[in-house]
Amino acid sequence: MSQKSEIIIIGGGVIGTSIAYQLAKRGKKVTLMESHDHASGASGSCDQNIFLQSKNPGIHLELALASAKMFDGLEEELGSPIEYHRRGGMILIESPAEMEIMKSFVARQKQIGLEVDIIGRSEAIKLQPGLAEHIVGSTYSTMDAEVNPIELNIAYARAARKLGVDIKLETAVTDLMISNNRVIGVVTNKGEFQADLVVNATGAWAAQIAAMAGLQVPIKPRRGQIIITEPVPRFIKKGILSAQYIVAKYNPQLLEKSSSLGVKLGVGLSLSQTDKGNILIGATREFVGYDTTNSREGIREILKNATRLIPPLQNVNIIRTMGGIRPYTPDGLPLVGFVKGIDGLFMAAGHEGDGIALAPVTGRIAAELITEGKAFIDVEPLNPNRFN
Amino acid sequence: MADNSEKIYICRCEEVSKEEIEEAIKDGATTLSGIKKRTHAGMGLCQGRTCRKLISSMLVGVKEPTEIFPPTARTPVRTAKIGEFIKGEEE
Numbered sequence: 001m002s003q004k005s006e007i008i009i010i011g012g013g014v015i016g017t018s019i020a021y022q023l024a025k026r027g028k029k030v031t032l033m034e035s036h037d038h039a040s041g042a043s044g045s046c047d048q049n050i051f052l053q054s055k056n057p058g059i060h061l062e063l064a065l066a067s068a069k070m071f072d073g074l075e076e077e078l079g080s081p082i083e084y085h086r087r088g089g090m091i092l093i094e095s096p097a098e099m100e101i102m103k104s105f106v107a108r109q110k111q112i113g114l115e116v117d118i119i120g121r122s123e124a125i126k127l128q129p130g131l132a133e134h135i136v137g138s139t140y141s142t143m144d145a146e147v148n149p150i151e152l153n154i155a156y157a158r159a160a161r162k163l164g165v166d167i168k169l170e171t172a173v174t175d176l177m178i179s180n181n182r183v184i185g186v187v188t189n190k191g192e193f194q195a196d197l198v199v200n201a202t203g204a205w206a207a208q209i210a211a212m213a214g215l216q217v218p219i220k221p222r223r224g225q226i227i228i229t230e231p232v233p234r235f236i237k238k239g240i241l242s243a244q245y246i247v248a249k250y251n252p253q254l255l256e257k258s259s260s261l262g263v264k265l266g267v268g269l270s271l272s273q274t275d276k277g278n279i280l281i282g283a284t285r286e287f288v289g290y291d292t293t294n295s296r297e298g299i300r301e302i303l304k305n306a307t308r309l310i311p312p313l314q315n316v317n318i319i320r321t322m323g324g325i326r327p328y329t330p331d332g333l334p335l336v337g338f339v340k341g342i343d344g345l346f347m348a349a350g351h352e353g354d355g356i357a358l359a360p361v362t363g364r365i366a367a368e369l370i371t372e373g374k375a376f377i378d379v380e381p382l383n384p385n386r387f388n
Numbered sequence: 389m390a391d392n393s394e395k396i397y398i399c400r401c402e403e404v405s406k407e408e409i410e411e412a413i414k415d416g417a418t419t420l421s422g423i424k425k426r427t428h429a430g431m432g433l434c435q436g437r438t439c440r441k442l443i444s445s446m447l448v449g450v451k452e453p454t455e456i457f458p459p460t461a462r463t464p465v466r467t468a469k470i471g472e473f474i475k476g477e478e479e
Binding site: 037038039040044150154158167169170229230292294296299300303304306307313314315316317318319320321322323 | 415416417418419421422425426431432433435460462463464467468469470471473474
């Protein structure tokens with residue numbers, strides 16, 4: 001016997017639950033299938049930074065700005081704590097060459113409406129004590145923020161459930177039911193479920209679900225390792241990245257010739273401190289399939305990089321390491337929209353390291369496209385068929 | 389303020405009570421990792437050394453004992469100074 005709902009969402013991470021919440025708000029009857037539990041993939045193994053500054057000027061930054069607006073007041077709206085704070089963020093600059101890249105990056109971001117500036121070393125060290133002597137300055141934006149990603153995921157799930165979404169945990173989709181090029185439901189380890197529409201919000205696993213419909217999607221798993229320290233009194237005052245991270249993200253060719261192990265592992269600084277006082281130190285970007293383990297060289301290179309930029313970190317104890325898989329796409333943008341060739345199949349995956357930052361806006365865009373056929377901003381650059 | 393004298397703490401590092409863990413189970417958690425994500429039990433300094441067993445026993449009834457898996461083991465085994473990790477092998 002199979003049950004029927006209007007919409008089935010596959011994936012109970014931050015993207016799937018955000019979409020479920022937005023659809024339920026619009027009166028849709030939604031069932032969400034999660035193969036394990038909430039926050040079991042990237043949503044539960046990432047850091048807490050919501051950086052606007054790290055986004056490429058263009059649709060990427062526009063999405064982040066729209067999402068930032070939604071984060072204001074989100075905790076009250078969802079009714080569960082999410083530890084959202086706008087502490088501001090800095091991108092540390094180590095050389096005149098990086099300074100040049102960051103100046104043009106910042107100038108383009110300003111045009112889109114981001115409040116961001118380049119500040120010199122003396123001002124930077126006032127905002128974040130302990131900076132290494134070679135640091136020449138940083139960017140600074142008061143708009144960067146932090147959120148507890150696990151709490152965000154669970155808050156969305158609870159709010160969605162309150163609005164009537166049927167969340168089925170430990171329910172793994174093993175196949176899509178397709179008839180006349182139209183998705184009519186899913187097959188799971190707990191039976192068959194019918195629906196008019198299926199949303200693929202499975203992050204780094206989205207290509208496997210798409211393949212069940214015979215579609216090829218260029219989403220690849222990319223590992224990020226993160227280190228967690230003991231709780232200490234507030235030492236990291238802002239969200240902190242290094243310009244090297246931005247260069248690695250948008251100008252990877254500049255680093256291609258480097259033979260350093262850190263560069264090979266894609267190490268770029270990402271720092272923040274939680275409400276409880278734990279410092280989160282990241283991260284690597286590695287293509288190692290679905291391996292979520294931590295590697296000795298990964299941990300070492302992350303810590304070497306972090307202490308090179310902020311030497312006093314050497315005296316802090318670490319209590320835990322994490323390894324998580326992020327959904328990489330070739331152009332760094334997620335795939336959000338209806339797929340071509342199979343009716344009733346909607347993609348919302350491929351956010352890589354931006355899933356937390358873009359979760360609110362992705363939920364809104366997906367719900368608008370599904371219920372109204374049109375989103376509040378032009379989402380053509382997110383068209384899931386753009387790689388065909 | 390609430391009277392905490394009657395509370396039974398399962399995770400001492402993160403001060404998570406028996407009641408909060410029961411709430412998490414009601415919320416859908418069926419694994420140690422699910423409880424950890426909902427309550428922070430096991431996220432503290434000792435990384436679940438004491439509470440893991442207690443929580444496992446609370447999950448009996450939700451899951452078969454043979455299906456209650458320990459959470460992923462990760463470095464470090466004990467807290468260790470960052471300086472120790474980066475010592476030596478200077479290229």
